[in-house]
Amino acid sequence: xxxxxxxxxxxxxxxLALLWILKRFLYxxxxxxxxxxxxxxxxxxxxxxxxxxxxxxxxxxxxxRLADWEQEKAKARQDFAAELASERTRQMAALxxELASERxxxxxxxxxxxxxxxxxxAAQASTxxxxxxxxLLARLAGPELExxxxxxxxxxxxxxxxxxxxxxRAGQNGDGRGMVSSAFALSAxxxxxxxxxxxxxxxxxxxxxxxxxxxxxxxxxxxxxxxxLDFSLAGELGVFSEAANRG
Amino acid sequence: xxxxxxxxxxxxLQITTTVVTTWGLLLVFxxxxxxxxxxxxxxxxxxxxxxxEGAVQSIAAxxxxxxPGRSELLLPFIGTLWLFVAVxxxxxxxPELHSPTADLSTTAALAFVxxxxxxxxxxxxxxxxxxxxxxxxxxxxxxxxxxxxxxSRTLALAMRLFxxxxxxEMAALLVLLVAGLLVPVPVLMLHIVEALxxxxxxGMLALIYIAxxxxxxxxxxxxxxxxxxxxxxxxx
Numbered sequence: 001x002x003x004x005x006x007x008x009x010x011x012x013x014x015x016l017a018l019l020w021i022l023k024r025f026l027y028x029x030x031x032x033x034x035x036x037x038x039x040x041x042x043x044x045x046x047x048x049x050x051x052x053x054x055x056x057x058x059x060x061x062x063x064x065r066l067a068d069w070e071q072e073k074a075k076a077r078q079d080f081a082a083e084l085a086s087e088r089t090r091q092m093a094a095l096x097x098e099l100a101s102e103r104x105x106x107x108x109x110x111x112x113x114x115x116x117x118x119x120x121x122a123a124q125a126s127t128x129x130x131x132x133x134x135x136l137l138a139r140l141a142g143p144e145l146e147x148x149x150x151x152x153x154x155x156x157x158x159x160x161x162x163x164x165x166x167x168x169r170a171g172q173n174g175d176g177r178g179m180v181s182s183a184f185a186l187s188a189x190x191x192x193x194x195x196x197x198x199x200x201x202x203x204x205x206x207x208x209x210x211x212x213x214x215x216x217x218x219x220x221x222x223x224x225x226x227x228x229l230d231f232s233l234a235g236e237l238g239v240f241s242e243a244a245n246r247g
Numbered sequence: 248x249x250x251x252x253x254x255x256x257x258x259x260l261q262i263t264t265t266v267v268t269t270w271g272l273l274l275v276f277x278x279x280x281x282x283x284x285x286x287x288x289x290x291x292x293x294x295x296x297x298x299x300e301g302a303v304q305s306i307a308a309x310x311x312x313x314x315p316g317r318s319e320l321l322l323p324f325i326g327t328l329w330l331f332v333a334v335x336x337x338x339x340x341x342p343e344l345h346s347p348t349a350d351l352s353t354t355a356a357l358a359f360v361x362x363x364x365x366x367x368x369x370x371x372x373x374x375x376x377x378x379x380x381x382x383x384x385x386x387x388x389x390x391x392x393x394x395x396x397x398x399s400r401t402l403a404l405a406m407r408l409f410x411x412x413x414x415x416e417m418a419a420l421l422v423l424l425v426a427g428l429l430v431p432v433p434v435l436m437l438h439i440v441e442a443l444x445x446x447x448x449x450g451m452l453a454l455i456y457i458a459x460x461x462x463x464x465x466x467x468x469x470x471x472x473x474x475x476x477x478x479x480x481x482x483x
Contacts, residue, residue: 002351003351003352003355004261004263004265004350004352005352006260006261006262006263006266007261007265007266007350007352007353007356008352008355008356008359009356010260010262010266010269011265011266011269011347011352011353011356011357012356012359012360014266014270014273015327015331015356015357015360016360017273018272018273018276018327018331019323019324019327021273021276021277021280022276022280022323022326022327022330023323023327025277025280025281025284026276026280026283026284026299026303027303027322027323027326029284029287030284030287030296030299030300030303031303031319031322032287033287033288033289033292033296033300034300034303034304036289037289037290040289040290
């Protein structure tokens with residue numbers, strides 16, 4: 001245990017040298033690295049805080065915008081509901097109008113259909129009546145009825161109004177020849193009777209051809225060119241059927 | 248324990264084994280520090296860098312515990328004390344080597360450096376006048392006691408470290424001489440613990456002395472303020 005002053009002094013120098021060495025090669029680099037890392041962490045933290053603040057601001061902004069959107073949505077919904085109600089009212093009115101129109105059209109169609117049906121029924125009834133009358137009159141037709149109808153033909157000719165005979169008298173119908181059709185063959189007396197009645201009424205002599213036409217059923221028909229005077233059962237049935245069709 | 252022998256002489260300078268060992272430690276510290284801090288990474292520290300940063304931060308935290316906010320100023324000095332004393336204490340475990348701290352010249356040199364550093368940091372912190380003023384407070388009569396305290400604690404600092412390390416080496420040597428090969432192992436383990444504890448105590452006492460010097464003007468300025476950490480400087 002003795003103190004060597006040389007060692008004492010050199011150890012002081014050695015320690016100071018070590019102090020410089022460690023400060024230069026150990027503490028300074030390590031502390032610098034730590035400071036850089038701390039600065040980096042602080043920088044990252046600052047950026048994180050800035051990002052957080054920005055996120056909070058954006059969140060607030062988005063919350064405000066969301067609230068605005070909610071208000072706009074509610075207003076749009078109200079407008080839409082009002083518009084929907086208005087459109088519904090308008091559509092209902094249009095539908096009611098259309099329904100009324102359709103109803104009127106349907107009523108008109110019903111009326112037309114009913115009229116048509118009535119006409120068809122009337123025509124059918126007329127046809128059936130004419131067929132019935134034809135069958136009945138065909139069964140009733142005979143020389144007696146023929147005689148009677150020829151008699152009536154003469155009377156009708158005598159009672160025919162003058163205006164109907166004007167054209168015939170003027171020579172516009174017929175060229176002096178006529179044709180008398182009858183369902184049954186006429187006797188000579190009947191032929192003479194008809195010839196006399198025609199000549200008396202028309203005031204001129206005609207050459208008459210007498211032909212038998214069973215389709216007349218009974219009675220006679222005088223044809224002078226385009227002019228015709230029918231007094232037969234078939235002709236009356238035709239008039240009857242035409243009148244029924246006219247309704 | 249025999250005194251450190253002279254290895255060679257440089258003129259009138261006698262270079263002892265203690266100095267040579269210390270130079271070796273300087274070489275190891277220098278090369279080790281240079282190698283360890285060549286490629287420090289800010290983002291991806293390796294294992295060695297992490298250990299270095301942990302050690303440096305632990306030293307800074309210990310200094311901050313005694314003198315808050317002054318770790319950057321005192322870290323090189325206190326850290327160097329801790330590292331050098333710890334490694335020097337453990338050097339004795341290496342065969343054929345002796346701990347430099349088992350030499351009173353080394354511990355006295357370290358204690359002298361601490362003694363100077365106390366005044367250096369105290370004057371730097373408070374200014375020369377204010378620093379010297381505290382020797383006269385609370386009464387100029389106490390000046391001799393202050394001076395005596397300064398000397399005695401420096402002497403105690405040197406003797407404590409020297410005595411502990413020398414006795415540890417001597418005990419290990421004696422046990423190795425009288426016992427088998429494996430018996431000294433527990434003693435050597437105790438040596439490791441004791442070496443680290445003594446290094447910690449030495450550095451912590453130096454830190455407390457420096458803190459006392461730096462805070463002495465504050466204590467003299469406010470008499471009712473708590474006493475400086477100098478009171479903690481009692482030897483364990």
